[in-house]
Amino acid sequence: MPLSSTIALAGNPNAGKSTIFNALTGSRQHVGNWPGKTVEKKEGTWTYQGRNYRVVDLPGTYSLTAFSLEEVIARDFIIHEKPDLVVLVIDSANLERNLYLTVQVLEIGVRAVAALNMSDQAAVRGMNIQKDKLEEVLSIPVVATTASKGHGLEELKAAIAAEIIKNEVVQEQAA
């Protein structure tokens, strides 16, 4: 097995991070606490197309301004542990509010893929999100998902793996 890459799931509270985390890791997960903190840490492994990935479910936060314990944990993980990829789990039904954290994570300069989750709820609200436009503006791959129903998850997995592999190739060329 090749060396495993680390993927972190970030997003607002209730956006569907753990649902996606469970879909990726299944029973291969471990629940503990963040070092020295009372906040739960969920970590697991995901195997896809012959590769192993370490997946970390970050605490839900509305921003990374580091006021709450959750924000400090999420921020420190992204900045100091430098995951190979952040999966931004967005609650599409509350797109505008969710984009605040999205932009803050992207400003750190970490690689990312976005899951436009809660697509079913967005549809109920009559929202028609222009996925291509969002990809263009954010400069990251965007996949529409309804994680609770399993919709879009195969596409999301493929997008995550493709992004990781693409970045590896770029790094090799730069070396």
Ligand SMILES: Nc1nc2c(ncn2[C@@H]2O[C@H](COP(=O)(O)OP(=O)(O)OP(=O)(O)O)[C@@H](O)[C@H]2O)c(=O)[nH]1
């Ligand atoms: N309608 C709908 N519900 C969803 C979707 N994805 C997840 N859910 C539900 O939304 C609720 C919250 O999902 P979680 O995966 O726990 O969200 P989370 O981001 O991990 O939440 P925190 O850990 O509290 O920040 C659960 O009841 C899920 O079943 C979706 O795409 N559509």
Ligand SMILES: [Mg+2]
């Ligand atoms: Mg969760």
